[in-house]
């Protein structure tokens with residue numbers, strides 16, 4: 001288990017917490033009350049700053065329950081927290097619901113932080129790249145993709 005030094009910029013808010021021992025993401029809370037009209041976005045403070053070790057990064061992911069129930073997501077999902085960043089972690093929330101306002105209160109869990117090792121590479125220029133089976137095919141080149149009007153119902 002890696003220790004990461006965290007500063008609470010707002011002493012009354014919770015530290016990031018893993019809801020279950022095997023969870024990938026530690027939940028982050030909002031320090032402010034916020035209402036998001038349909039389509040509206042807002043940069044929301046979490047009251048947390050941290051010192052990730054070199055070779056790590058943290059990624060701010062949406063929470064699936066809020067996405068399902070309220071249409072709440074993150075504009076730049078997943079947000080990238082660089083190891084050298086010492087500022088407050090903020091979450092760029094967006095309300096994707098077409099008709100309902102999303103109302104959040106200080107202390108509500110709004111996102112989850114996934115800490116990961118990241119590789120740093122040297123980008124070595126070459127005019128030719130090694131051949132592969134995929135080559136330059138992408139964007140549905142393997143077929144089998146759904147048509148635009150297919151969707152899954154939530155139950």
Ligand SMILES: O=c1ccn([C@H]2C[C@H](O)[C@@H](COP(=O)(O)OP(=O)(O)OP(=O)(O)O)O2)c(=O)[nH]1
Nearest residue numbers: 060076078079080081082085088089090091092
């Ligand atoms: O969801 C996010 C994304 C980023 N950050 C902070 C930490 C990160 O280290 C810094 C810069 O993020 P990013 O590199 O994604 O933004 P940029 O637009 O490239 O800004 P910069 O020019 O500062 O790198 O902003 C957050 O607090 N929340």
Ligand SMILES: [Mg+2]
Nearest residue numbers: 080081082085
């Ligand atoms: Mg950047």
